Amino acid sequence: MRVIDREYQEERERRELSPDAAGAADTEGRERSTDPDVLRTDYQRDRDKILHSKSFRRLSHKTQVFLASEGDHFRTRLTHTLEVAQIARTITRALGLNEDLTEAISLGHDLGHTPFGHTGEAALSASLARHRGIDPASPRAQALYRHNEQSVRVVERIENGGAGLNLTAEVRDGILNHTGNLRAETLEGRIVGTADRIAYVNHDIDDAIRAGILSEADLPETTHRVLGANHSARIERLVWDMVDTSAATGDIAMSPEVWDAMMELRSFLFANVYTAPVVMAEVDKATHLLSDLFDYYVEHIDEVPEDYRSISEGDDLRAVTDYIAGMTDRYATATYQRLFIPHALSY
Numbered sequence: 001m002r003v004i005d006r007e008y009q010e011e012r013e014r015r016e017l018s019p020d021a022a023g024a025a026d027t028e029g030r031e032r033s034t035d036p037d038v039l040r041t042d043y044q045r046d047r048d049k050i051l052h053s054k055s056f057r058r059l060s061h062k063t064q065v066f067l068a069s070e071g072d073h074f075r076t077r078l079t080h081t082l083e084v085a086q087i088a089r090t091i092t093r094a095l096g097l098n099e100d101l102t103e104a105i106s107l108g109h110d111l112g113h114t115p116f117g118h119t120g121e122a123a124l125s126a127s128l129a130r131h132r133g134i135d136p137a138s139p140r141a142q143a144l145y146r147h148n149e150q151s152v153r154v155v156e157r158i159e160n161g162g163a164g165l166n167l168t169a170e171v172r173d174g175i176l177n178h179t180g181n182l183r184a185e186t187l188e189g190r191i192v193g194t195a196d197r198i199a200y201v202n203h204d205i206d207d208a209i210r211a212g213i214l215s216e217a218d219l220p221e222t223t224h225r226v227l228g229a230n231h232s233a234r235i236e237r238l239v240w241d242m243v244d245t246s247a248a249t250g251d252i253a254m255s256p257e258v259w260d261a262m263m264e265l266r267s268f269l270f271a272n273v274y275t276a277p278v279v280m281a282e283v284d285k286a287t288h289l290l291s292d293l294f295d296y297y298v299e300h301i302d303e304v305p306e307d308y309r310s311i312s313e314g315d316d317l318r319a320v321t322d323y324i325a326g327m328t329d330r331y332a333t334a335t336y337q338r339l340f341i342p343h344a345l346s347y
Contacts, residue, residue, distance in 0.1 A: 018096035114147065292339075
């Protein structure tokens with residue numbers, strides 16, 4: 001029986017993957033040099049570093065969309081991350097690119113997400129703006145906290161008591177550039193950016209149907225026609241179109257018709273799910289909770305754990321932001337109750 005060690009795997013990547021793939025042997029490296037692993041390539045090591053991090057474990061108790069969902073089948077930030085990884089790896093494999101790099105980026109892309117999903121991201125931005133004398137409604141304020149930038153901060157600075165995870169440049173680039181109109185340097189990173197949208201558009205529809213906010217029949221007819229009439233059909237269509245179009249163009253892309261249909265579904269979600277009354281009621285509560293926690297810890301900076309204060313290098317707002325961003329939903333809620341809700345009298 002032969003041992004498939006790192007050198008063998010690197011040679012197999014050169015031999016079998018597309019010339020456009022990011023080979024592990026050709027990585028730009030880490031900020032701090034380390035001896036190579038005997039069995040694992042550098043991207044495999046990065047994947048394992050992320051999997052064993054505290055920030056990754058906390059994703060299981062961070063909300064995706066539904067802040068007060070009842071039942072065990074609603075997505076969390078962790079299950080979202082795993083769905084992104086599955087979709088991205090399927091596309092990567094079909095295009096002959098580097099699955100290990102794709103998986104590492106996928107698993108790390110949301111490590112900087114706050115408790116209570118994007119609601120928490122907006123609440124932290126607004127809190128930072130208030131304390132810096134910036135209008136919380138301004139575009140400048142909205143840029144004060146971005147989860148992709150925080151994800152990079154997590155892997156570069158926060159994990160391991162300030163030492164970070166010392167990941168390769170390609171993984172850090174993919175994590176930073178997975179959202180919005182940002183563009184990763186590697187094809188693998190670009191796949192994760194689109195797989196992220198494929199995953200959340202489809203699983204947020206699935207969760208909204210489960211929550212009784214909408215039904216499959218409520219979705220736009222045009223998206224049914226282009227993408228299919230159910231969850232499975234939509235994902236299959238989006239993945240295949242991305243593989244087919246990318247292979248034809250030499251870059252990571254979808255056909256205009258399919259891309260437009262996916263973005264129509266995204267707009268539909270914003271209009272009918274993310275701003276639905278049942279969701280907004282919980283959004284208001286979560287925003288109030290995080291704003292109060294932020295103000296409290298700015299006034300009581302000595303109660304922020306020493307690890308966060310030392311990492312912040314004297315920037316109290318940075319320390320408070322890092323601490324609250326790392327909280328899970330339930331820890332943030334329990335902390336709020338401890339600080340602000342008097343204990344009921346016992347009889």
